[in-house]
Amino acid sequence: MASPTFASGDICLIVDSKSRRYLVKLDVSGQFTTHQGTIPHTQLIGALHGAMFETPSGGRFIALPPKLADYILKMKRGAQIVYPKDIGPILVYADIAPGSSVLEAGTGSGALTMALVRAVGPTGTVVSVDRRADHAAQAQKAIERFFGELPPNLRLEVGDVEDVVAEVKPDRLILDLPEPWHAAAIAAEHLQSGGVFCSYVPTVPQMEQTVTALKAAHTFTDILNFESLIRTWNVEGRSVRPDHQMVGHTGFITVARRVQRWESRTDRNEEE
Numbered sequence: 450m451a452s453p454t455f456a457s458g459d460i461c462l463i464v465d466s467k468s469r470r471y472l473v474k475l476d477v478s479g480q481f482t483t484h485q486g487t488i489p490h491t492q493l494i495g496a497l498h499g500a501m502f503e504t505p506s507g508g509r510f511i512a513l514p515p516k517l518a519d520y521i522l523k524m525k526r527g528a529q530i531v532y533p534k535d536i537g538p539i540l541v542y543a544d545i546a547p548g549s550s551v552l553e554a555g556t557g558s559g560a561l562t563m564a565l566v567r568a569v570g571p572t573g574t575v576v577s578v579d580r581r582a583d584h585a586a587q588a589q590k591a592i593e594r595f596f597g598e599l600p601p602n603l604r605l606e607v608g609d610v611e612d613v614v615a616e617v618k619p620d621r622l623i624l625d626l627p628e629p630w631h632a633a634a635i636a637a638e639h640l641q642s643g644g645v646f647c648s649y650v651p652t653v654p655q656m657e658q659t660v661t662a663l664k665a666a667h668t669f670t671d672i673l674n675f676e677s678l679i680r681t682w683n684v685e686g687r688s689v690r691p692d693h694q695m696v697g698h699t700g701f702i703t704v705a706r707r708v709q710r711w712e713s714r715t716d717r718n719e720e721e
């Protein structure tokens with residue numbers, strides 16, 4: 450099989466010799482310019498993925514198709530994104546798989562949406578809701594830019610997640626919004642039995658309130674709360690050590706399984 454090459458309209462990640470990264474959309478009339486010189490897009494179009502370029506002034510660059518993580522970190526944002534370090538655990542712990550039916554809110558900048566769309570594959574569906582039309586529009590642009598079109602397995606909606614849970618009846622509910630506990634009560638009714646609830650919040654009181662709501666619904670079990678910390682390492686000659694800087698905090702992830710409603714002994718005693 451021939452190695453893939455760039456075409457006009459592709460998104461290209463250009464990495465310079467100091468690992469600085471630039472995202473460009475290739476266009477026959479475009480050119481990429483930095484202080485290290487200029488590369489006309491026509492030189493990149495038709496070039497191999499991973500090809501190396503040198504400008505007349507000696508600047509060296511590598512052109513690659515961006516990984517989703519590269520794209521997310523460089524794309525235009527309306528709302529704060531879920532960072533790649535948290536997207537991975539969300540996909541795994543919320544068990545997003547080919548064929549899943551996912552309801553996501555809020556869409557925000559669309560970072561998590563893109564990962565969900567890829568994970569559910571062509572046999573799955575993602576409905577992503579945001580109450581702000583400007584965020585939904587910004588996300589749609591970013592998603593179309595990455596995939597080249599709006600993926601057929603994605604539906605973007607403007608509205609409140611609480612108003613669509615009953616219609617979608619998802620098997621995975623993924624919430625990155627300030628008050629997930631409101632949706633927890635509704636998910637108790639309309640998330641499919643055996644399905645997964647997942648929320649992502651930046652503060653401890655938000656996580657606590659979410660877990661309290663999940664427990665009060667008596668239809669959730671297997672509640673897991675965690676955060677993910679990634680420490681990158683420098684490996685250069687004898688300097689093998691953790692990097693000096695790391696992202697200390699982003700958000701807390703809560704995952705729970707929806708099960709059949711049960712009554713606790715205390716509930717029964719209260720009713721008697």
Ligand SMILES: C[S@@+](CC[C@H](N)C(=O)[O-])C[C@H]1O[C@@H](n2cnc3c(N)ncnc32)[C@H](O)[C@@H]1O
Binds near residue numbers: 528557562608611
């Ligand atoms: C932090 S952003 C989501 C970022 C997104 N996960 C990403 O990775 O790009 C939170 C979004 O939730 C939306 N939002 C807040 N409450 C909502 C609700 N009840 N229903 C739908 N969207 C909501 C906000 O408008 C905002 O765009």
